[in-house]
Amino acid sequence: MPAYWLLKTEPGEYSFDQLVVDRRTVWDGVANNLALKYLRNMKVGDKAFIYHTGTERAIVGIAEIISNPYRDPESKDPKRVVVNLKPDRKLPYPVPLSEIKNNKTFKDFDLVKLSRLSVMPVKNVYWHIILGMGGL
DNA sequence: GCCAACGTTGGC
């Protein structure tokens, strides 16, 4: 069974739309230890929400993990790992952080509790509620 | 632009 994740990105740096254009990308730049730990637990076939930080602050789309984690070839630090992604689909309606914060169902969601974490697991139940909120 | 919440660095 695939696992579910959430990946944050500053859309001015790299957006979900850019992933759609690129067809696939290497998700690099993760330095935080907890985020790296989660990255190392990803497997081919897992799904991830793409969340835009900055002024957007919304979950905008779904990506699929298409490689297992591997050492970042661009980094000298052996702890750094990356995965390859491809776009799955865009959410018909982006799900804003404000809606997630306003819903107490999500009170234990890392997106709310650990605002600086850039890679996090998403519980099965959260995943499906967010899909519904996003129009899927 | 501010600042809370973290993470990192470096002196001791």
Add this chain to the structure above:
DNA sequence: GCCAACGTTGGC
């Protein structure tokens, strides 16, 4: 190994 100082992230 502690912790003060500093840097960064990201929401507001």
